[in-house]
Amino acid sequence: MIRQIPYGQVLGYGEVAARAGLPGRARLVARLLGMNDDPALPWHRVLRSDGRIAMAEGSAGWHEQSQRLRAEGVVVENGRVRRPRPARDLDAAVWGPG
Template sequence: MSSVASRSSLGSSVARAPRLDLVRVPAPSDEEDSYGTARQRILDAIRAVPKGSVAGYGDIARRAGLPGRARLVARVLRDHGDPDLPWHRILRSDGRIAFPDGSPGFREQVKRLRADGVTVTRGRVRMPVADSLDAALWGPDAHA
């Protein structure tokens, strides 16, 4: 039997993360397209995820005006070096922690998420559900 539980097997035993109510980060202009600017926009989007909430790598990329750049978000997280960055609030799109199960990084992320009040079950957080991804992550007025 696989050590990774399917979404259906988690059922209602996993609490959903609360919806976020944040301001969208404006899209970069053509002259802002450098890695340094993209990196800063990603870091700003990560810092905007409040305590008790989570977001996916792709969600952060979209909020930073960089749709389709989830791997860049992962790279920025790997290289950031800021001890105050709430890196632990960023998960895979299905709510799983990206670190290997049981690794030091995995254990640290679980510890930090739980300290934030987020329910973690078998390395997974139940991601918010809404009519749209923007509404799920950034509140019902995300398109306003």
């Protein structure tokens, strides 16, 4: 699922889990990414649900993820990517906020 995240886009850990058929398993996704040793896996495209980088601010991994995202044209401000809120239901998706 992580390989399918398009260049220049991001998903939350929970979104990745849900799309992989494992709803509610965001921590499992985080654990798997933490154990990843495949340099080709675009791990940097996965963020916390609020758009923040999950690593400790200022750490080497935090800086690397920020740099990789920026290189793909993603706007990162203070370790956070602003994303539109997903619609909670079909009516909200079609008609917007009520």
